[in-house]
Amino acid sequence: MIKIEEKLFQNRYRVDEGHPHIHIINPEVCADNCSAQSCTYVCPAGCYVADEKGDITLTTDGCLECGTCRIICNDHHNVAWEYPRGGHGILFKFG
């Protein structure tokens, strides 16, 4: 089975080092108040990963900038979502 990161490797990115464009506003909300943790299921790039304790790790390097995580988090509005700065992020070739 092909892993998601191998598929993401086919994409072109210019990672904005040190400036992640998405933040989890309050990590405790994810761990304690959110039972669904939908972001870990719907993100098409697998940017959100939950560990055993329920903490969510967000790695924005592979983000496709679709915006799904911002919309799906409508119970808690716990995702501060911005586009990457100009020239950064996913650079679709023959998109």
Next chain:
Amino acid sequence: MSENTAAPAKPKGKKRLELDPRLAAYKGIWVFVEMERGQVHQVSWELLGEGRKLADILNVELGAVILGGSNDELAAAARSAFTYGADVAYIVADPVLTDYRNEPYTKAMTDLVNKYQPEILLLGATTLGRDLAGSVATTLLTGLTADCTELAIDPDNRGLLATRPTFGGSLLCTIQTLNYRPQMATIRPRVMAMPDTLPERSGRVISENLQMQEDDIIAKVLQFIPDEAQEQAQLAYADIIVAGGRGMGKAENFRLIWDLAAVLGAEVGGSRPVTHAGWLPADRQVGQSGKTVRPKLYIAAGISGAIQHRVGMESSDVIIAINNDPHAPIFDFATYGIVGDAVQILPVLTDAFRSRLAVNRRAG
């Protein structure tokens, strides 16, 4: 250009060029011995080893070109060059060559080449070598292949086949200089093996003078400033790297990585999740969006080996993977794999290395 008229079909995909008769006089292989502050860069010895093999194939002499300010240092370097396989040492000693400057070095090199006419000229692809090779090649109007990883001799025409990675290593191209001499190449450090020394070997020394005055040289060296970043991560130059990934569990466990690195005299690296979590500074990240490294030994502890990490370290000579998941992709390309918890295995490894190195030090 002459085609073989006897055979109607052209040999597939190969251009045949007859070497200009004026250039047929060029014979021998030269290696530029890079010296900085009396220290010879190791790549020069690696190249002498490789040059020896090529010279034996072509049945020509291997020359070492040594430029610098002090006669004693050059003579010492020449003696070492002979033990590494050189037959002749071409020495130019002049005060203007004390510190590296492109102008006088280019002049010294091109004068030597024009006088003694070597057919192949090899330099190390260091910052110095890359700078010098470009100006020497354009002054001599000949071909240069930069940053090669493989050298061979074309059996058809005795030409140099220089192979180098291009497009970020996704393609290898083999380049020939068909009709110009010398054939020049810079070679990436640490690609060729260090040759064995033959202590009793010696050779001829040819000394030349540089026809250049200090006043003719535009560039002046005012001051030598040692690299202040030396205390920071030097992953690109490290011989050994110990790297940790998310499998280390938590930030505190990285102490085990640092311990092992201290015992081995190694640098510490990490994967993306680790630098993202702040367990390591970002300049220690290895992989696609971090540094590309090629140490002699890469120890990957708790790293799964995702493609984004793999592209940054897969050209290491030896890769040791420690991971508790036997299906982790890192085991597909690791030289040695240990299935187990890195947090338990690392301290044992550290102890084993420490006691082993202590014995070696006593013995040495």
